[in-house]
Amino acid sequence: MVLAWITCSWVCYKVIKHCGSRVDTLQNQVRQLQQQLNVAYQGTGYAPPVVHQQAAGGSGKLSEVLFFPDPAMPCHYAGNCRRNNCTYAHQPTNLTRLLQFLGSARSTIDVCVFTITCDEIAEALLAAQKRGVRVRIISDNDQSKTQGSDVERLRAAGIPVALDADQYHMHHKFAVLDSRMIANGSFNWTRQAVLFNQENVVLSDNPALVAQFCRQFEILWQKYYKR
């Protein structure tokens, strides 16, 4: 009995000590990163990005890259498909990983992409909105009017959309989840990119990267969003 109590106390002490040191390490990382950014931006005429404590909540363990194209679009009945000769994918693909990634958002998804015509991705954003995630979209004004664009459909569903208003393109392809993780790369959110193009998407929760993408999203949102 006494031995069990001593063992339990020792484990609790170790857990508390470990958590305490982790928080301390993160705060130090944030402070150091902010100092580095301040120095790097000196004399550039630009304000340095502000490193959010929240953005530093990423573990830094997510470091993944998806390479498209996929062999096929995912089967809607995957795992339970009884169709003979079904040509859709029944195994995980890059797209299913990206959909899973979007599905992991708990509070916010900030999307900043040139174009959205991939219905599966649009559905993932709608599903996120339905489960209470605040979704915002920045996209290109020319692309939003092209055939097959899902942007207006998403706007009609109540998702706030900001479009650039000039002759040049809003050409980013990134998304920030929960101010904690990013997806970024060449990949346009289109069916063609899924099935045919050579594309990449990096998934990361690197605090320094996440903080800078958060800041850029806010800058563009202020610039383009019309109430």
Ligand SMILES: [Zn+2]
């Ligand atoms: Zn199938």
